[in-house]
Amino acid sequence: MDVLVCVKRVPDSSSQILLTEDAQAVDGRHVGFTVSPHEECAVELAARLADATGGTATVLTLGPAEAVEQLRNALALGCGAAVHVEADTSRFGPADVAREIAAVVREHEGAGSPYDLVLLGNDAADSGDFQVGIRLAYALGRPVVNGAKVVELADGVATAHVDGPAGAETWSAPLPAVVTVLEGGVEPRYPTIKGRMAARKVQIEQRRPAYEPGGSRRTRLLLPPPEPSTVQVLGKGAEAAPAVVDLFEKLGVR
Amino acid sequence: MILLYLETDEAGIAETSLETVALARSLAEAGGGIAIRAVLFGGLPEGVAGQLAAHGVDEVFHVTGAGFEAFSGAAWASALQALRERTGSVVVAAGGSPRGNEVLAHLAARLDVPMAANVVSFAGLAPFVVTRQVVGGAALEEMRLDQRPALFTVAGHSWTARAAVTPGKAEWHEEAPEVAPGDLAARIVSVGQREAVRPGALKRARVVVGAGRGAGGPDGFDGVVELAELLGGALGVSRVVTSLGWRPHHEQVGQTGSRISPELYIPCGISGAIQHWAGCSSSKTILAINTDPEAPMVTKADYAVIGDMHEVVPAIVEELRRRSGA
């Protein structure tokens, strides 16, 4: 079965965050770029599902020219085809992104290569909108399961496992369907040299956005002011142990 | 009119939902005494009506019946959509929980209006500008919500749940709307006790001992596990630890792991990246153990020991044993 997986190039936010001068985006120039952990897992799931069913996993991104890096990475991790909708992401709100992905899905379908499943991350690591996958499902008129950790495909049905508030939920959705993925159900593989070589040879489908974006409604980004440190250092090395246990006693946790 | 989708747990209205009511009250006051209406789904614990009245909710719609036996984002949103129309609400909000975000995203897609996730405050009413968490809480975004209804979810812990000065009437309505078959195409077929019980233990622990890259490798956890056991607590780890395969993902604390709120959290060899902080910032007391006095976890902590966790943790274990006379 054929799976489309959508990823977003985002600044690595695991260390310090800086904003661009116009305060419209996080500045990734000094920290590098990545995709969210959810999307890493979505790529892994897409590759496994395509593998298990003899289909193809196609990776799609809407992003600047440099986002080809994220597509090549996904190609090295088991995806077999890639689509790049080249655009300035900051001008695209979540509804715009969903509409662009839907346009690609419909066009590929019209050309005889439909997708049985579309996977996305549950939320992007930068804009955190929590809605692109769901909007995409409505744009395509397909059912959607949100926040899945594992997905299986059989007999025209997607079975998805979600950690719900009351326990492990098993969801079922008829194909074609949309599923958004949360980190933690599968371990993303490491790229092999062979995978990287093969990834370089894949011809990426280059596209332009199909619509004029409505925009993100963002007026500006702000950094919360750093809070003053009030840490009390109990000591250095092993010598601090008695002071630590005193603290346990004071807090009543011992 | 403000319409809220609220969640319940065994104890009553969920904490994130009560926080949402608190923000809604402040919005209602700013707007000159707008009514607050709440929508609840399915089976309810006792005392919910009283709780909502105390928190200033004027009207409650309780939705049950065919199609509402198990959670469904689409079905929930269809009921909200109908109630929104009937009540003429100009704002629809929910807690920034997985379900709150999911249901409101469905509603946003159905109504084709924007939705702001994880709002922490509103800056103005005309135009309606909200401030919301982005980049896992490392940055804030100001966003304009010009269309009506304005849809948003409220970031956890950004407001404090508090009873209202003037209680609401919480006038009760039972509802059993019809659900279109298409809204039940994706559905829950079973709920089991798979992995979800284990993060539950981590979330409820009074003491959590954390370990990050500083553990050094898969064999570097003996000390922290022993300390957790001695304190009757649980082990929590950073994402570096789970992505290197040193420990299982259900032990992960953070934005994409569990959110913990113990009496004491003891992160060892964890730098305190914003995504980790998102999961541990509700701890009552934090004692960081780290070689780097400048690590964000150390500067944000209440207490710290500067040193190698492989020396400090065994020394604490030994001191604990000594004092218990073992």
Ligand SMILES: Cc1cc2nc3c(=O)[nH]c(=O)nc-3n(C[C@H](O)[C@H](O)[C@H](O)COP(=O)(O)OP(=O)(O)OC[C@H]3O[C@@H](n4cnc5c(N)ncnc54)[C@H](O)[C@@H]3O)c2cc1C
């Ligand atoms: C979208 C997104 C979601 C994420 N979700 C999560 C999440 O849920 N949870 C999470 O934890 N991370 C998450 N991350 C990753 C996060 O950004 C950090 O990369 C991660 O938390 C760092 O883990 P760490 O602190 O163990 O490692 P590091 O950042 O490498 O820090 C190691 C620390 O250990 C100290 N140290 C080293 N050796 C020793 C020693 N012998 N004794 C004592 N101290 C020592 C160092 O001084 C340093 O402070 C997420 C990232 C993204 C982009």
